[in-house]
Structure formats: structure tokens, C-alpha cells
Amino acid sequence: MPKYGILVDVSSCLGCKSCALSCKYENNVPAGVPWLKVEDEVLSVSKGVQRFSFPMGCLHCGEPSCAKVCPVGAITKETDGTVQRNPEKCVGCKYCLSACPFGQSRFDNLTQKAEKCNLCQDRQARGEAPACTVNCPVKARMAVAPDKLKEEAEKRLAQTKKLGLNYTLYNGQNVGGTQVAYLVPEGVSLKTGPQGKERSGTVGVWQDVIKPVAKAGLGGVVGAVAIAGVLNARKKEEN
Amino acid sequence: MSQRVQRFNKTERIAHWANALFFGLLFLSGMVLFTGGIASALGPGGVAISKLIHRIAAVPFILVVPVMMFFGTPQTTKLWLKELFSWGKEDFAWLSRFAKEFFGGQVDLPPQGRLNAGEKINSLLGIVGCGLLSISGLIMWFSNYFSASTILTAYAIHDLAAATVGAAIIGHAYLGLFHPGSKEALNGMIDGTVSEEFARAHHTNWYLEQINKHSTAK
Known part of the structure; x- marks a missing residue:
């Protein structure tokens, strides 16, 4: 088990991008292939218009489609629960790009290889939380021990309920469970959000x-x- | 010296070898991309070169043969296609007995046309397989214009077609280059002619047709 998984609370994310900035700074992420990207969606809901912001990156699935399709075994599900890629093995065939249900495998045209979040493997090895969680001003992206995740989610859900918001936990029930979980608005379909995405039948x-x-x-x-x-x-x- | 009979014209021969060359390049470079063992043996430089070869060879592979078929000698293309879809009892009888001949047994094979049943299957597999490879390859190349599920299907089809055509071509190459019974066929693809004995023994129906044509022309 890794020290930290991540819980993203869509109800409190401001869309300030400090997580994406921290990620880029920490991991020297190449230009144009963000490991973490803050999505903004403006939706009309029953009470008017509502804006949702939330960071999207690799969710580190329990049954990762990217690892399944990789023809050269460059992507592996590690025993610590994270999904890691080996750039030395990657031949840049882009199979993982179309296989990821969340679209979180990206192609670096300079290196001709696929790129994605590694859940700050190096920081975690030092016992530190993933960089994206450290500078979040509102704790919308939180480092949580995987076995504490449900507990923390319920605590948060109770708080959002008090504010009159209906949120629910998405932790990758359909992809074998994810290391990165989301509290998502119920009854709202976010185009770029994690919920409702399925592994393709052709995988x-x-x-x-x-x-x-x-x-x-x-x-x-x-x-x-x-x-x-x-x-x-x-x-x-x-x- | 015995008489020679014209079997394939220049366009057919050039198209055949162009297809062989580009398919060979694509098959080998494709194997590198899709088997981890070869890829790691070659290292990153070898993989990059294979990818480049795969992209470059794909263009003439897609274009050269169809262009030659349609604009070279369309009359022979038409005859060829017609031949591929005409199947008689003798073709099926030929197929059922061919396996024994392949492994060195002595059999009487029923008379065949210009192409025997095996060659017809090889041609059909080639047309369907190369068509599928081209289409699925273009989908993967220009993936920005297609949905994820279409691209994923293209990957699967590309590999299935590559393996099928690859298997057919390995058998085809052996028969043309090394098989004692059919070595003469190689001349038909080099200078276009085969010996009269070979034509009479292996492609009896076609040989008789040619003789008749010749005598009526006189």
C-alpha cells in the first residue's frame, strides 16, 4: 500500500491551479503534456448556472486499461497501488492514449513517448505527500491514506450536505477502484469529470x-x- | 530450349515486387513496435528507426499497388479480379489434396487456371488484408479525427490483418522460392514467363486456353 492516495472535493475546488503548478514544478513536466490539469465546466442546473472546477490527472486505476493494452509492458500496476510507466520501454505507439477512459495518458511529441502522473513516487518514497496536495489553499485536493479514504470522504460529504449540496463519492467502482477518488455532484454530468467513464469493450x-x-x-x-x-x-x- | 509462356505482364510484376518490398518493411518494423522483446533488444534508437521506416513505407504501400492496378493495365486487373472470384469443383479438390503435395507427397492435382486455388486465396487475403491494414493504419495515424473506440478497434484489426497476411506471405514465399514443385513459378514473376512444361503440368486449363487463343489467332 502506498502512504497516500488522493481525495478531490469538487465542491470546494476554486480552480486556482496551484495543484497543477506544484505538479509541474515538482516533476519537471514537459510543456503541453500536463500530468495534472484543472478543468472548468459551466453548467446550467435547476437553480441557474453553476461553475465546477476540478483537477484531473491519472486516477491510478485498480484495473488500468493503459497497462492492459501496452504492447511492450511499459505501464505496470505496482504493488503499492500506483500505475507507473517506464519511459525506457515506451515505444510511443499511443495505444494507451485511446485506451484510458479518463483521457489522462498524453503524448509528448518531443520525446515521442506517453506521459502521465506517477503520484509523486519519489516524494512518497521519502514519506512526503504528493506535491499537488501540498499547496491547495482550500484542501480540495487532499493526500489521504488509502485505508482512511472512505472515512474522510464521509466526513466531507456530511459537511457539504449541511451546505445543501448533494455530492457523492467516486472511487473508480467500474475500473477496479482508484487511488485518486473524487467527491462529485450528484445528478450533474461533468464532461471532463471522472464519473460515468467506462473501460472500452475493445480493451x-x-x-x-x-x-x-x-x-x-x-x-x-x-x-x-x-x-x-x-x-x-x-x-x-x-x- | 523449351518454349516459354507469358504469365504475368510488366505491371503485374512490378506491382507484385513493390507490394512485397513495402509489406516486408512494414511487417518487420511493425513486429518491433509490437513485441516488447525485440523492442528492448534494439534499444531506443532501433525503435525510433523502426517507427520511421513504418511511417515512410506505409505511404507507397497504400498508394503504389492500387495506382498501378487501376492505371497500369486495368484490363489484366479486371481479369485477375474475375479469376479470384470464380471457383469451381476443381479448385476445392485441388485445395483438399494440396496439403500432401506441400509436405512432399506424390499426388495428382486437378487441372488449374492461370492461378491455382492456393494462389487465389493468397491474392484474396492480400487484397482484403492490405485494404484493412491501410484503413486501420490511417485511422491510427490520423487519430485526432476519430473517436477512442474507433482507434482501439483499428489497433485490433491492424494486428489481426498483419498476422493473417504475414502468415499467408510466409507460406507464399516458401512455395515460390524453395518448394521443389513450384520453383519455376518464380520466373513468372521475374521475367514474366514460365516453361511450357510447368504451364502444362501446373496450370493446365490456362495453358490450353493460351494454345487455343494462339491457334485461332493464326
Whole structure:
């Protein structure tokens, strides 16, 4: 288990971008491929217009689609619960970009490799919380120990309820649970938000069906050709 | 010296070898991109070169053959396509007995046209497979214009088609280059002609057609 997961409270996020700034500063994130990005959505709700801001980055899924589709094993689900990529192995095929249900794998045109949040692996190894959580002025993005996450979420939900806001916990129920969880408004569909995103049905078809069949087929043909070559050569010698 | 019979014209031959060259380049460079073992053996530089080769070879692969087929000698293309879709009893009988011949057995194969049943299947797989590879490849290349699920489907189709055509071509290359019974066919793709004996023995129906045409022309 990692020391910290993250809880994002959409009801209190101001959209100030200090998390994205801290992330960029801490991780030397290349230009144009933010690991963390603050989304802004203005929606008309029953009481008028409401604005939602929230930071989006890798959610570190329990069953990550990106790791599933990566043909060279450059993305792995670690025992500490985080999803990590190995830039040395990445061949830049972009498969993970379309596989991520949340669109959080991004392509760096300079290095020709995929980029994403690593949940501040180095900081966590030193026992420090992820950089994005440190400078949040309103604790909308909080570092929370994964086993304390539900408890903290309920505490927060009770507070938002008092303000008359209906929020609910999204922690990746449909993607095997996520290390980064969100408190999201109920009955509001945020286009860039985490809820309602599903793993595509085509994820796994290549890996579990096509690749083994193709390997067996190609191997079979090569084997048949080799056998035929030997048999025919032997026949020629006999004659 | 025995008589030679014209089997493939210049356009067909050039298109065939262009397709072989570009497919070969794409197949090998594609294998690098999609198998972790080869990729890590080559290192980052090798991977980058493979990606570049894959992109560069893709352009003539998509363009050259269709352009030659439609603008080179469209008449032969038409005949070829017609041939691919005409299947008789003899073709199925040929297929069922071919396996034994392939592994060095002695069999009487039923008479065939200019292309035998196996060559027809190879051509059909080539057309369908290369078409699918081109379309799915373009979707992956210009991924900004397509939805995530379309792109994901394209990845799956691209690989399935590559493996199918790759398998067909490995068999095809063996038969053309090394198989004792069909080595003569290679000449048909180099200078366009095959020996009269080969034509009579392997493509009897076509050979008789040619003889008839020739005699009526006289």
C-alpha cells in the first residue's frame, strides 16, 4: 500500500491551479503534456448556472486499461497501488492514449513517448505527500491514506450536505477502484469529470484473443514451412 | 530450349515486387513496435528507426499497388479480379489434396487456371488484408479525427490483418522460392514467363486456353 492516495472535493475546488503548478514544478513536466490539469465546466442546473472546477490527472486505476493494452509492458500496476510507466520501454505507439477512459495518458511529441502522473513516487518514497496536495489553499485536493479514504470522504460529504449540496463519492467502482477518488455532484454530468467513464469493450480483445491466436497462427505456418522444407529436401536427396 | 509462356505482364510484376518490398518493411518494423522483446533488444534508437521506416513505407504501400492496378493495365486487373472470384469443383479438390503435395507427397492435382486455388486465396487475403491494414493504419495515424473506440478497434484489426497476411506471405514465399514443385513459378514473376512444361503440368486449363487463343489467332 502506498502512504497516500488522493481525495478531490469538487465542491470546494476554486480552480486556482496551484495543484497543477506544484505538479509541474515538482516533476519537471514537459510543456503541453500536463500530468495534472484543472478543468472548468459551466453548467446550467435547476437553480441557474453553476461553475465546477476540478483537477484531473491519472486516477491510478485498480484495473488500468493503459497497462492492459501496452504492447511492450511499459505501464505496470505496482504493488503499492500506483500505475507507473517506464519511459525506457515506451515505444510511443499511443495505444494507451485511446485506451484510458479518463483521457489522462498524453503524448509528448518531443520525446515521442506517453506521459502521465506517477503520484509523486519519489516524494512518497521519502514519506512526503504528493506535491499537488501540498499547496491547495482550500484542501480540495487532499493526500489521504488509502485505508482512511472512505472515512474522510464521509466526513466531507456530511459537511457539504449541511451546505445543501448533494455530492457523492467516486472511487473508480467500474475500473477496479482508484487511488485518486473524487467527491462529485450528484445528478450533474461533468464532461471532463471522472464519473460515468467506462473501460472500452475493445480493451483486452487484442491482448487476450488476437495476440495469442496470431502468435499460434504465425508459429504454425513457420513450423509447417520448416517441416515441408526438410521433407522435400530429403526427398530430393533420395532421388 | 523449351518454349516459354507469358504469365504475368510488366505491371503485374512490378506491382507484385513493390507490394512485397513495402509489406516486408512494414511487417518487420511493425513486429518491433509490437513485441516488447525485440523492442528492448534494439534499444531506443532501433525503435525510433523502426517507427520511421513504418511511417515512410506505409505511404507507397497504400498508394503504389492500387495506382498501378487501376492505371497500369486495368484490363489484366479486371481479369485477375474475375479469376479470384470464380471457383469451381476443381479448385476445392485441388485445395483438399494440396496439403500432401506441400509436405512432399506424390499426388495428382486437378487441372488449374492461370492461378491455382492456393494462389487465389493468397491474392484474396492480400487484397482484403492490405485494404484493412491501410484503413486501420490511417485511422491510427490520423487519430485526432476519430473517436477512442474507433482507434482501439483499428489497433485490433491492424494486428489481426498483419498476422493473417504475414502468415499467408510466409507460406507464399516458401512455395515460390524453395518448394521443389513450384520453383519455376518464380520466373513468372521475374521475367514474366514460365516453361511450357510447368504451364502444362501446373496450370493446365490456362495453358490450353493460351494454345487455343494462339491457334485461332493464326
